[in-house]
Amino acid sequence: MTRTTFIIFGCCLVLWVCVSQLNHYLAPLHVSLFTGGLLIAFSALRLGFREGWWASILIGLLIDSSSAVSFGFHALLFAVVHVVVFNLRGRVPREETAFGLLVALVANLALFFAITVVLIHRAPEPLSMIPRLLIDLLASETTVFLVAPWFFALQERTLEIGGVSLRREQRGLL
Amino acid sequence: MLPKRFDQAKPFVTLGIIVLAWLIVPTGVKRFMRLSFFEFQAPLDTAAATARDVQDFWSLRTRPRDELIEAGIDLAHLNAKYETSIQARSALEGEVSRLEELLKLPSYTEYRSEPARVMRRDFNGWWQTMTIRKGRNYDIPKGAPVIFVGGVVGKISEVYAYTSEVVLISNPGLRLAATIEGDTRPLGFQGGNNPTFGPAKGTVEFVPLDVTATPTAPRRLVTSGLGGVFPPGLTIGQIVRLDPSTDGLFKSGEVKLDPRLDSIAEVTVLVPLRSE
Numbered sequence: 001m002t003r004t005t006f007i008i009f010g011c012c013l014v015l016w017v018c019v020s021q022l023n024h025y026l027a028p029l030h031v032s033l034f035t036g037g038l039l040i041a042f043s044a045l046r047l048g049f050r051e052g053w054w055a056s057i058l059i060g061l062l063i064d065s066s067s068a069v070s071f072g073f074h075a076l077l078f079a080v081v082h083v084v085v086f087n088l089r090g091r092v093p094r095e096e097t098a099f100g101l102l103v104a105l106v107a108n109l110a111l112f113f114a115i116t117v118v119l120i121h122r123a124p125e126p127l128s129m130i131p132r133l134l135i136d137l138l139a140s141e142t143t144v145f146l147v148a149p150w151f152f153a154l155q156e157r158t159l160e161i162g163g164v165s166l167r168r169e170q171r172g173l174l
Numbered sequence: 175m176l177p178k179r180f181d182q183a184k185p186f187v188t189l190g191i192i193v194l195a196w197l198i199v200p201t202g203v204k205r206f207m208r209l210s211f212f213e214f215q216a217p218l219d220t221a222a223a224t225a226r227d228v229q230d231f232w233s234l235r236t237r238p239r240d241e242l243i244e245a246g247i248d249l250a251h252l253n254a255k256y257e258t259s260i261q262a263r264s265a266l267e268g269e270v271s272r273l274e275e276l277l278k279l280p281s282y283t284e285y286r287s288e289p290a291r292v293m294r295r296d297f298n299g300w301w302q303t304m305t306i307r308k309g310r311n312y313d314i315p316k317g318a319p320v321i322f323v324g325g326v327v328g329k330i331s332e333v334y335a336y337t338s339e340v341v342l343i344s345n346p347g348l349r350l351a352a353t354i355e356g357d358t359r360p361l362g363f364q365g366g367n368n369p370t371f372g373p374a375k376g377t378v379e380f381v382p383l384d385v386t387a388t389p390t391a392p393r394r395l396v397t398s399g400l401g402g403v404f405p406p407g408l409t410i411g412q413i414v415r416l417d418p419s420t421d422g423l424f425k426s427g428e429v430k431l432d433p434r435l436d437s438i439a440e441v442t443v444l445v446p447l448r449s450e
Contacts, residue, residue: 017218024222024295028437030370032298049185057192065211068301068331068341071204072196079192083185119300123346124377128367133299135370 001054004047007162008055011155012039015147016063022143030132034115034140036063037108038148040078042155044085045094045103046166056082069119077114081107101148108144112137209334216337219305223293282405285319285444288312292439293337302342302368306441309334317403319444324432325409326350326397327441340441343410344374344431351400352378352410354385360398363410363429374436376429378413383425387413395429405444 019035026032039059043052060075067074085103093099116133120126159166274281290306297303308314310333320327320340328348332339341348345365352363359382366377378395387393392412399406409432416427 013215013218017215017222020219020294020296021222023298027295027297030297030368030372030374030436032296034298049188053185053188061207062211062215065208066215066296066305066339068303068345068347071208076193076196079189083189086185087182115300122300124364124366128369129299129346132368132370136299 002051003162004051004159004164005054005058007158007164008043008047008052008155009058011151011158012055012059013062014154015039015151016059019143031139032136033143034112034136035108035144035147036074036078036111037081037106038104038144038151040082041085041100041104041107041148042152044082044107045089045100046156049086052086053079053082073118077111081111097149097152100152101145104144104148105141108140109137112140212332212334216334219294220307220336223291223307227291282399283402284447285405286447288314288443288445290314290338290441290443292441295436297342297344297368297436299368301347302345302365302374303331304328304340304342304438304441306338306340306443307336308443309336309338311336313445314338314443315445318446319404319408320441321408321444322434322438322441324434325411326404327435327438329403330443338443342374342435343376344368344435350404350410351398352395353398353406354381354413355394355396357385360400361395363395366428373433374431376411376431377426378416378429379419379424379426381413381416381425381427383418383423385416385425387416387427389414392430 015035015038019033023032040052040056043055046052047055056078057075060078061072063074064071085107112133120129123129156166271281273279288308290308290312292304293307294305295303296305304327306320314330314333316330316333318330320329326343328340328342328345330338331341343350343363343365346367348365350363352361353359354361361381362379364377364379366375368374385393392414395410395413397404397406397408397410411429411431414428414430416425418424419426
């Protein structure tokens with residue numbers, strides 16, 4: 001784990017706390033936001049494997065610590081999605097914000113679907129949960145769409161302030 | 175140098191190794207990590223909750239004095255009413271103790287009430303939990319029942335240094351023994367669907383065939399006291415629908431939970447008192 005890992009983890013922590021507070025206020029409406037895909041998109045697309053991977057694992061473990069699931073559940077899912085995105089990133093314009101946004105949306109959808117598949121058996125009537133989950137998914141994807149450009153910029157600028165230049169790293173100068 | 179094909183598979187190999195390593199990590203280590211991660215982020219939630227309280231305080235300060243005087247008078251009326259209830263309760267408690275002694279019945283578990291502020295709500299489609307601002311510093315035990323003015327909230331699932339996590343009765347995984355008010359036959363309650371923009375619901379099963387409930391004539395579902403976690407008689411919700419189950423031996427149905435459960439700000443933890 002390097003300085004880059006901790007900087008990205010810090011940024012993800014900020015986003016996660018903001019989303020948690022939003023969820024607190026949305027609770028009376030029974031709407032909940034999930035932005036897991038956004039938390040890992042930047043590190044999977046722009047950072048080196050180890051640095052980004054550790055950041056994804058750490059934020060996954062942090063979410064696990066306050067979730068009603070086995071410890072390591074989110075971390076494992078984040079790690080899998082991170083590996084998949086990392087493996088595909090060589091074939092796509094990964095520095096483009098628009099593409100990052102697309103990856104965040106798809107990753108979020110995949111994670112939401114995976115969590116639903118694993119946890120839906122807890123409900124006494126699983127089918128009756130589908131409308132609620134669809135509304136949550138729609139709200140989550142809209143949030144990711146609106147927040148992603150800001151969040152990518154936040155991570156890039158924080159890395160620059162922390163003395164890590166992504167452009168130089170990508171050109172192999174560092 | 176490794177062949178190119180292996181380089182491409184390297185992230186997947188690393189993932190596999192980490193997953194295998196995670197599977198053999200002792201539970202104690204995982205528990206320690208969970209507590210560490212939670213305690214790491216707990217101050218952020220506490221700070222946000224405190225900021226909300228300060229915000230509420232200043233918004234209340236803007237209220238006119240007449241409104242506060244009126245609220246004070248209402249409160250005095252309520253206090254007078256509660257004083258009478260407390261006296262009646264003491265008399266009833268004395269009667270219960272006398273009967274327990276006379277009939278040689280085991281006593282009910284006694285509880286200490288510990289009020290706590292809600293710090294964070296997490297009501298998603300998969301689970302419903304909330305974090306309260308009291309933990310080991312107030313001797314909150316794991317599994318303790320949590321109630322509010324409308325009845326049962328849930329039970330403590332995790333206790334941390336200054337906070338605790340509560341699993342709500344609307345949580346799909348939570349089950350508890352219940353009974354219909356005025357009936358002693360035990361039923362099974364399970365948290366259920368939490369539709370968007372609607373009140374939380376639960377399900378009830380093993381209901382005897384002679385019991386009926388409709389939206390116009392609902393039946394109050396209360397805790398049975400079986401299992402030893404919840405004291406008997408606490409409101410869970412209202413049974414609004416009952417249909418015969420597939421085996422035809424019992425009925426199962428839908429329970430409407432208190433809508434205030436979603437916006438609750440203050441709860442009471444019932445801490446069981448250890449018998450001497």
